Every structure is written in C-alpha cells, then in structure tokens.
Amino acid sequence: MKKIVTNFSMPECFNEKSKPSMFCPGCGQSISLRHLGFVIDDLGISKNLTFAIDIGCSLLSWNYYNFDIIQTHHGRSIPTAVGYKMSREKRIVIAMMGDGGGYAIGLQSLLHAAFRNSPITAIVVNNTEYSMTGGQMAPTSLPNEITSTSPEGKIAKLFGGAFHGPELVRNIANKNSFIARATVSNPIMLETILKKAINNQVSGNFSFVEILSLCPTNWKTNAKESFEFLGNMEKVYPVGEIVNSSKNKNEETDK
Amino acid sequence: MAKVLAQLFVDLDFNVSYIPQFGPEQRGTPSVSFIQYSKNKIACPRYEKADLIVVLRRRALSQIERFIDKDTEIIFDSSTIPRKLIQQNNSFVFGIPATKIAEEKFSHSVLNVIVLGVMSKTYLDIPKEVLWNIIEKQLSKKFAKKPELKKQNQAALDLSYEIELENVKYSRPAYDTHNEIIVVKGEDKTAVLIPKYCKGCGICILKCPVSALKFGKVLGVYGTPTPDIDIKKCIRCGNCFRYCPDSAIKVEKNI
Numbered sequence: 001m002k003k004i005v006t007n008f009s010m011p012e013c014f015n016e017k018s019k020p021s022m023f024c025p026g027c028g029q030s031i032s033l034r035h036l037g038f039v040i041d042d043l044g045i046s047k048n049l050t051f052a053i054d055i056g057c058s059l060l061s062w063n064y065y066n067f068d069i070i071q072t073h074h075g076r077s078i079p080t081a082v083g084y085k086m087s088r089e090k091r092i093v094i095a096m097m098g099d100g101g102g103y104a105i106g107l108q109s110l111l112h113a114a115f116r117n118s119p120i121t122a123i124v125v126n127n128t129e130y131s132m133t134g135g136q137m138a139p140t141s142l143p144n145e146i147t148s149t150s151p152e153g154k155i156a157k158l159f160g161g162a163f164h165g166p167e168l169v170r171n172i173a174n175k176n177s178f179i180a181r182a183t184v185s186n187p188i189m190l191e192t193i194l195k196k197a198i199n200n201q202v203s204g205n206f207s208f209v210e211i212l213s214l215c216p217t218n219w220k221t222n223a224k225e226s227f228e229f230l231g232n233m234e235k236v237y238p239v240g241e242i243v244n245s246s247k248n249k250n251e252e253t254d255k
Numbered sequence: 256m257a258k259v260l261a262q263l264f265v266d267l268d269f270n271v272s273y274i275p276q277f278g279p280e281q282r283g284t285p286s287v288s289f290i291q292y293s294k295n296k297i298a299c300p301r302y303e304k305a306d307l308i309v310v311l312r313r314r315a316l317s318q319i320e321r322f323i324d325k326d327t328e329i330i331f332d333s334s335t336i337p338r339k340l341i342q343q344n345n346s347f348v349f350g351i352p353a354t355k356i357a358e359e360k361f362s363h364s365v366l367n368v369i370v371l372g373v374m375s376k377t378y379l380d381i382p383k384e385v386l387w388n389i390i391e392k393q394l395s396k397k398f399a400k401k402p403e404l405k406k407q408n409q410a411a412l413d414l415s416y417e418i419e420l421e422n423v424k425y426s427r428p429a430y431d432t433h434n435e436i437i438v439v440k441g442e443d444k445t446a447v448l449i450p451k452y453c454k455g456c457g458i459c460i461l462k463c464p465v466s467a468l469k470f471g472k473v474l475g476v477y478g479t480p481t482p483d484i485d486i487k488k489c490i491r492c493g494n495c496f497r498y499c500p501d502s503a504i505k506v507e508k509n510i
Contacts, residue, residue, distance in 0.1 A: 001445065001507050004438055008447050009496060009505040019452055020476045020501055026456030030500035187497045216456065223457035 011037030013046035018063040026223060028184045028213025028230075029098075029125045033061055035187050036094075036123075039194045040065075049092045050084060052077040054101035056132045058125065061096070075106030078113050081120040092201060094121045099138040100130050102210075103165050110169060114206055115250065117174035121197045121207045124165060127215040128233065135218030139163035142236055148218070162236045166210050170242045175251040177206040179242040184213050185230050186239070193241070212237060256367040257288030262389050263375065264292040272300040287318050307378070309370060311353065312478065313431060316340060330374065332366070333426040335478055350421035354430040354478065357411065364404075365411035372415025383416050433473045433481070441486035446506045448473075448484065453503035455479040459495035468495065475503075 002008060007016045014037055023030040040046050049067045053059050055074035062069055072080040081095035102110055102124035110122060129147045130136040137147040137154055140163045144153040170179045178200035182190040190211065197207035212233050214226045221229060261273035269292040276287045291297050305322040311332040323329065323342050331341055333350030341348050351373050357366035368390060375386045390408065391398070398405040433450040453475035460468045460482055467490075471483030482504070489506055496505045 001510055004436060004447055006436060006449055006451070007502070008436075008449070009499070009502040014502070020454065023500065025454035025477070025500075026458055027500050031498065034500065034502060184498075223461040226458075227461065 010034075012041045013037050013065050013067060015063055015066045021064060022060040023057070024215075024217040026214060026216040026226060027057070028127060028211070028215065029057055029061075031184045031187065032123075032125060032190065032211045032213060033064055035191050036194055037065065039191050039198065042191075043195065043198060045092050045198070048090070049094070050081075050088070052081040052084070052093065052095045054095075054097035054106065056098040056101055056130065058096045058098055058101065059132075075101050075104070075109060077101060078106060078109040078120070078122050081122070082113055082116075082118045085118065085120050089119075092121070092198060094123060094198075096123045096125070098125050098131065099127065099140045102126075103139045103163055110165075110208070111172055114169045114173035114177055114179075114208060117177055117206045117250075119201050119204050119206060121201045121209070123194075123197075124208075124210045125213045126165070126210050126233075126237070127213045127218075129215065129218055131215050131218050135215070140165070140237075142232065164237065166208060166242045169208050170244070171248075173206060173208070173248075173250065175244055175248050176200075176203075177208065179208045181210045181212065181237060181239050181242065183230065183234055183239050184211065185227060185234070189239070196241075210237075212239070256371055257290055259371060259386075259389050259393055260374070261290055261292075262393070263379070263381075263386060264290070266385070266389065267379070267381070269293060270295065270297050272297045274300050287315065309374065310341075311335065311366070311370065313337075313340065330370070330420070332370070332430075333421055333428065334430045335428055336431065337428045338425045348422070350425040351418060352421070352426035355426060356414070356418070358430065360414065361407050361411050365408055368408050368411045369415040369418070372412045373418050373420065376416050377420060383412055387412055430474060430478055432476055432478060437473065439484055439486045440509075441489065443509055444486065444489065444491050444506050445509055446484045446486055446489065447504070448481065449503045450475045450481045452476065452501045453481040454501055455481060456500065458498045458500070459504055462494040462498045464492055464494065465490055476501075 021030060046067050051069045052072050053061055054077040062071055070080055077095040077097050081093045085093045097106055126140050128141045129138050135148045137150040141147055141154045142162050143156040146153055166179050166181050178197055180193045182193040193209055197209050200207040214230055216226045219229055261271050264271045272291040274289040304324045305327050307328045308319055309330045310319055313336045328347040329341055330349050332353045334352035334355035351370060353366040353369045356369055357363055375381055437448040439446040450473050455475050465488045467485045467488035468482040470480040473481050475481040491506050
C-alpha cells in the first residue's frame with residue numbers, strides 16, 4: 001500500500017500546496033478536475049501539458065496542478081489554446097471553461113476551433129448557470145429552472161430551451177473530431193471520455209467534452225438534491241459520444 | 256454579523272460606513288466586513304489600520320493581518336484559533352470560546368450572536384434588548400421558519416452578557432480543523448480520511464452503497480463535521496474515493 005501521507009488520494013499531477021482548493025464544497029468542477037488529473041497520470045503526459053482556463057469558476061484551478069496553467073480572458077481559453085498549440089505542436093493543450101465561456105461569450109471561438117479541426121481539447125463544465133457571479137441564467141439553464149436572473153423559472157419562449165452545445169458543435173466540426181458529453185455522476189465514463197478526447201488530439205484532431213456538473217452553492221442544494229438535479233439534467237442532455245452524422249461534409253481535403 | 260453591528264451604530268445615532276467583502280468572487284475564501292462609525296462625517300470607507308478586529312476563523316487571519324498595528328484590539332474565537340497565531344507584540348488580544356459555547360450549549364449557528372453580545376456589552380455597554388431587537392429583525396425570516404431558533408438565539412444572547420473575555424489564559428482551540436490523517440484499519444482493508452481536505456459536502460456519505468459513512472465529530476476545513484467510517488460495513492467499492500471533490504478519503508486493500 002502507498003505510504004499514508006496527505007496526498008494519498010490525489011492524482012500525481014496535483015499541486016498539493018494548493019489544497020484544500022478554492023472550489024466550494026461539493027463542486028462538480030473539482031470532481032472533474034480530479035478525474036482529469038487521473039487521466040493525465042495514466043497517459044503520462046503531465047510534463048508535456050499546458051492548461052488554459054477561463055474567467056469564472058474555472059479560474060479557481062489556477063494553481064491546481066503542477067503543470068503550466070494559462071489564465072485567459074473570458075471566452076478566450078480556446079483561442080489562446082489554439083495559438084499556443086500552433087507554436088508548440090508537440091504539447092498537449094487543454095482549454096477549460098464554463099457555460100458562459102463555452103456557449104455565450106466564447107461560443108464563436110468554440111465553433112471555429114471545431115470547424116478548423118484545431119488540434120486542442122476543449123472542456124466545458126455545464127452546471128446550467130453562471131456560477132462565479134452568483135448563479136445567473138445561462139443558455140444551458142433548463143426550461144423553468146430557477147436561477148438568480150430567472151426567479152420564477154426560465155421562460156423557454158423568451159430565452160430558448162436547453163442549449164445542446166456538443167450537438168451544435170458536432171454539426172460544424174470536422175469529421176475527425178471527437179465530441180462527447182460526460183457527467184460527474186459517472187466518473188469512470190468521464191475518465192474514458194477524457195482519455196479518448198486527449199488521444200484524439202494526439203492524432204492531430206479537435207476534441208470537445210461537455211461535463212454535466214454540480215453546483216450545490218448556487219443551486220442551494222445538499223448532496224442528495226444536487227445529484228437529483230443532475231439526474232434531471234441527464235434526461236435533457238444525453239450522455240455519451242456524439243456520433244458523426246453521415247451528412248457531415250466537413251473533412252480535410254488536402255493532405 | 257457585521258450588518259447587525261452596523262445597524263446598531265445607526266440606531267445609536269452614529270454615521271456609519273459598512274463595506275461587506277464577500278460574495279461570488281470570494282467563494283471559498285473568508286468573508287470580511289469593514290465598518291467605520293463616528294459622530295463626525297466619515298470621509299472615506301477605506302482605512303489602513305483597524306481600532307478593533309474581530310476574527311472568528313483561522314482562515315481569515317491572512318485577510319486581516321495588514322490592518323493590525325500595536326494599538327489594534329483583537330477579539331478572536333479562542334476555540335477555533337490558537338492564540339499563538341495572532342500578533343505576538345500586541346497585548347490587546349481577547350479571546351471568546353464562542354464556537355465551543357455554541358456547540359456545547361446551543362447549536363453551531365448561534366456563535367455569531369454570542370460574539371455580538373460580548374462585544375456590545377464590553378465596548379458599547381448597551382442593554383441586550385436593544386441588540387436583540389436588531390437581531391430579531393435581521394433573522395425574522397429564519398425565526399418564522401423555525402421558531403425554536405428564536406428561543407435558542409435569545410438564550411445565547413442572555414448567556415453572552417455573562418461571558419468574560421479571555422486575556423491571560425485562553426481556551427484550547429478544540430474546534431479548529433483536525434490536522435492529523437485518520438487511519439482506520441480493518442481486517443482486509445484500511446481507510447484513510449484526511450479532515451484538513453474535507454469540506455463536509457456529504458457526497459461520499461450519499462454515494463456509499465452500504466451506508467458505512469456518516470458525519471462524525473472530527474472537524475474539517477471549515478470547522479464542520481467530517482465523515483466517520485464503519486470499516487466493518489465497508490466493501491471497498493471505491494465510490495467515496497471516486498466522488499470526493501477534495502481527495503479526502505480512500506479505502507485500500509491491505510497487502
């Protein structure tokens with residue numbers, strides 16, 4: 001058995017000095033980052049990895065790992081990752097962001113990175129609201145969901161229904177990109193999906209993973225209620241790989 | 256708590272400046288409030304050094320250290336913060352074992368009222384009814400939901416007017432985060448629990464399929480209870496390890 005010290009349960013690539021982390025108790029992003037850490041350990045890539053984070057709760061991971069992390073502007077973790085990868089082709093580059101950084105202010109960057117098949121891995125953590133700023137309604141908020149800017153429930157007629165990011169990205173993305181949705185309620189599948197996404201980058205293609213996550217602080221739920229809400233999210237946002245449609249015409253034409 | 260104080264000063268005909276520094280940007284970090292009260296006009300809400308500092312948790316020390324000079328009076332919760340961590344060259348350091356009294360006699364949540372009572376008696380010398388009116392108004396919604404809370408808070412306030420501040424001999428910080436790793440040895444497996452990473456989110460308790468975990472007496476990061484494990488019930492399924500956002504628990508096979 002491993003020596004019993006305080007990093008007994010942590011991935012190797014964790015920066016132990018930053019723990020306990022700044023994430024709230026029960027944060028789904030913290031769970032996701034931990035499993036990403038285990039995947040990075042398994043693949044042995046921590047010495048060859050750069051991580052780009054966005055504004056919002058993802059910035060709380062600024063010192064989470066012991067590899068390079070770049071803090072970017074809001075909605076710009078993907079373009080920064082793309083530019084960085086262009087100058088350092090052999091490194092693995094992962095861009096992390098939340099609902100706002102991925103589907104609101106950063107949507108354009110996400111779509112174009114998918115369209116170009118930029119060889120980076122983008123991860124959007126979806127908890128149906130904008131957490132850092134106090135739980136405001138996001139594109140991913142479910143219809144009738146109560147958030148701080150939809151106190152009587154999100155009116156789908158005015159604000160749209162539930163925003164299906166990976167499905168949207170799949171429609172424009174290159175055929176060789178890997179697009180999937182995972183959930184923190186199934187950490188084993190989460191790790192499998194993250195591994196596939198990173199390997200897809202290694203083969204020179206874009207990958208995108210949306211992770212359905214928890215936010216007990218803004219949802220104002222305890223552990224049980226949080227996972228119940230996550231269950232509701234999974235009914236609206238199907239989990240698994242988003243498979244290429246046969247109608248997809250976006251493929252590399254010059255080799 | 257600072258809001259009640261600020262209101263109290265307003266009621267006593269002072270000019271008051273009250274700046275609470277907490278909210279979404281401060282998730283996971285301690286909240287601090289800055290109050291100024293004066294019979295004169297207050298020129299600026301900011302100040303360099305405080306006349307009085309009240310600090311209730313060890314984690315808040317780093318936020319308030321820069322406001323301490325040799326004349327600053329410091330009131331601290333001696334049941335959660337070791338005296339030696341507070342400025343050594345300052346003699347105006349007074350302890351109240353507020354968390355200990357709250358936990359032993361009432362419930363955790365009344366500790367603020369206890370501190371308020373001691374402060375208003377010692378520094379303002381006002382009758383407790385004056386303070387109680389403001390507390391009652393502030394917490395009216397909570398009291399309406401749970402009437403027994405009102406009685407509890409009232410009793411806590413009554414008791415607080417009898418408490419003497421500690422200045423020479425301080426209580427032991429028994430309600431601080433437990434610093435040691437807890438190792439529970441079973442016949443064929445060993446559980447490792449790390450309270451200084453546990454934020455008490457309760458997810459491991461929820462996800463344990465055999466109910467081997469429940470909240471115990473050992474305190475974690477925020478001074479809140481962490482789980483105890485019944486190692487005989489545990490089946491080493493790995494759920495607690497997989498779901499913990501903070502790497503605070505793992506059960507391994509004995510070799």
